[in-house]
Amino acid sequence: MDPFSSPSPSGGSSGQTIPSADVLMDQVKTQLAQAxxxxxxxxxxxxxxxxxxxxxGTSLSGSxxxxxxxxxxxxxxxxxxxxxxxxxxxx
Amino acid sequence: MDSSPELQRFLxxxxxxxxxxxxxxxxxxxxxxxxxxxxxxxxFSSSESTxxxxxxxxxxxxxxxxxxxFQSMQQ
Numbered sequence: 001m002d003p004f005s006s007p008s009p010s011g012g013s014s015g016q017t018i019p020s021a022d023v024l025m026d027q028v029k030t031q032l033a034q035a036x037x038x039x040x041x042x043x044x045x046x047x048x049x050x051x052x053x054x055x056x057g058t059s060l061s062g063s064x065x066x067x068x069x070x071x072x073x074x075x076x077x078x079x080x081x082x083x084x085x086x087x088x089x090x091x
Numbered sequence: 092m093d094s095s096p097e098l099q100r101f102l103x104x105x106x107x108x109x110x111x112x113x114x115x116x117x118x119x120x121x122x123x124x125x126x127x128x129x130x131x132x133x134x135f136s137s138s139e140s141t142x143x144x145x146x147x148x149x150x151x152x153x154x155x156x157x158x159x160x161f162q163s164m165q166q
Contacts, residue, residue, distance in 0.1 A: 021098050032105060036112055043120060051131060071131040075123065078135075078143055082119045085147035 044075050122146035 019027070052067035053060075060068075126142035127135075135143075 021095055021101075024098070025101050028101075028105060032109065039116065043116065047120070047123060048131075051127075067130055070133055073133075074127065074131040074135060075119075078123050078127070079115065079119045081140055081143045082122060082147045083115050085144040086115065086118070086151070 044072055047075055048072060118147055118150055122150075 048068050048071035051071050052064055122143050125146055126139055
C-alpha cells in the first residue's frame with residue numbers, strides 16, 4: 001500500500017483511495033516540519049559561513065571548526081531570544 | 092473528500108504557525124546581522140543578548156508606528 005492512501009474498507013477495488021483527514025493532516029505536519037528544518041539549516045549555514053570562513057584555505061582550520069560550532073549554538077540561542085522577545089511583549 | 096471544518100481549522104492553524112515561523116526566522120536573521128558583529132563566542136555577551144531582545148521589540152514598535160502612519164495617510 002502506498003503511503004498516500006488509507007486502507008480501503010473492502011479488498012475490492014484497486015487504485016488510489018482518497019486519504020482520510022487524519023492522514024492528510026499528519027502528512028502536512030511532517031512536510032512542514034521538514035521544510036522548516038531545511039530552511040533553518042540553510043540560514044545557519046549561510047550566517048556561519050559569513051562569520052567564520054573569512055579567508056578560505058585548503059582545509060577547515062581548527063579555529064574555523066570551533067567558530068562554526070559556536071556559531072551554530074549562538075544562532076539557535078539567538079532564535080530563542082527573538083522568539084521570547086516577540087511573544088512576551090504585551091502591548 | 093469534502094473540506095471538513097476540521098481540515099479548514101487545521102489549515103488555518105498551520106498557516107498561522109508558518110507566518111509566525113517566517114517572522115521569527117526573518118527577524119533572527121536581521122537582528123543577528125545587527126547585533127553579532129564579532130566572531131561568535133561560547134556565550135553571548137550581555138550587550139549582544141540585550142541587543143537581540145531590543146531588536147525584536149523595536150521591530151514591533153516600528154510596525155505599530157508604520158501602521159499608524161498608514162492609517163493617518165488614508166484620512
